[in-house]
Amino acid sequence: MPAMLDLGTILTAIVTPFGADGRVNEDSFVALMHHLAAHGSEGFVVCGTTGEAATLNDEEHLGLIDLAVRERPAGVSIVAGTGSNDTAHAVKLTERSTELGVDATLSVTPYYNRPSPLGLLRHYEAVAAATDRPILLYNIPTRTGTNMPPALLAQLAQIDGIEGVKQANAAELQPIDGLALYAGDDGTFARTLDMGGAGGILVASHIVGDQMREMVLNPERRAEIDASLRDVYETLFLTASPTCTKAALNLLGHDVGGLRLPLVEATGEEVAQVRAMLERHGLLAGAAA
Numbered sequence: 001m002p003a004m005l006d007l008g009t010i011l012t013a014i015v016t017p018f019g020a021d022g023r024v025n026e027d028s029f030v031a032l033m034h035h036l037a038a039h040g041s042e043g044f045v046v047c048g049t050t051g052e053a054a055t056l057n058d059e060e061h062l063g064l065i066d067l068a069v070r071e072r073p074a075g076v077s078i079v080a081g082t083g084s085n086d087t088a089h090a091v092k093l094t095e096r097s098t099e100l101g102v103d104a105t106l107s108v109t110p111y112y113n114r115p116s117p118l119g120l121l122r123h124y125e126a127v128a129a130a131t132d133r134p135i136l137l138y139n140i141p142t143r144t145g146t147n148m149p150p151a152l153l154a155q156l157a158q159i160d161g162i163e164g165v166k167q168a169n170a171a172e173l174q175p176i177d178g179l180a181l182y183a184g185d186d187g188t189f190a191r192t193l194d195m196g197g198a199g200g201i202l203v204a205s206h207i208v209g210d211q212m213r214e215m216v217l218n219p220e221r222r223a224e225i226d227a228s229l230r231d232v233y234e235t236l237f238l239t240a241s242p243t244c245t246k247a248a249l250n251l252l253g254h255d256v257g258g259l260r261l262p263l264v265e266a267t268g269e270e271v272a273q274v275r276a277m278l279e280r281h282g283l284l285a286g287a288a289a
Helices: 028-037 057-071 085-101 117-128 152-155 186-194 206-219 219-228 228-237 245-252 268-280
Strands: 010-012 043-046 077-081 104-108 135-139 161-165 181-182 199-203
Touching: 010 181, 010 206, 028 057, 043 057, 057 077, 057 085, 057 199, 077 085, 085 117, 085 268, 104 161, 117 135, 117 152, 135 152, 161 219, 181 186, 186 199, 186 206, 186 219, 186 228, 199 206, 206 219, 206 228, 206 245, 219 228, 228 245
Parallel strands: 010 043, 010 199, 043 077, 077 104, 104 135, 135 161, 161 181, 181 199
Antiparallel strands: none
8 A cells, every 4th residue: 555644745846045145035935935835735745846955055946845854834845856867965864854843854866877777776875874764755856867777776766765756757657556646747736635645746836725625625626726736837837937927926926036158038829828827726916925
């Protein structure tokens, strides 16, 4: 049977706000965290892909995780992104995040190196030895260049401490013995819930968290709600994430700022499409309410 973690069903992969000077905007991060917790989010993945972790130095990375733990809304979980393509670095981030008090860590497949299955096994054994908190694997071959197929995931589940997987390979979305299953894409959230998964690590919950919460609470309406949100999922990924998510949040009155190179802000055409999506869903009228 799939493992079940008590991290929540809707985990938002929260963006990292930046100020005009390019620095992390801590006040905006805390405000956004509390807003999202009031609108469906039961937990947050901090310093993940959507949080632009690849452009954060270690001081910023760990500082943001510390801030999230200290300022978290009551009852929400904090999952720290601690993956790296350097095992020693992943171990360091995992150790420090554990000391800071996170509830779990998210550990992406080492990218660029393209390790063998044995290399992945040794990598995750080292990471698991660095913490007493649950580890969620993160399988996203489109970004890492390496896929972890179901048989390998089942093998990794035998490592003490590895308790879940964020599956972003939709073609291989299926229950894995010993792992709690989390959707890695908004578009597979409903399917993950239907197959008894633990939930999703989501991006659209920045914008339509209440509706995604309704998908959890009212399974008889799940397919209908999911269909109505397809244009939200698609618009937020018109270009590299989190470009359009930040554009949407800024339009809604949340001061999340721009992005760090090599990502660039949404073009005028992309902003227009984001605005049109928000208007279709009646979101701009209640901006930042």
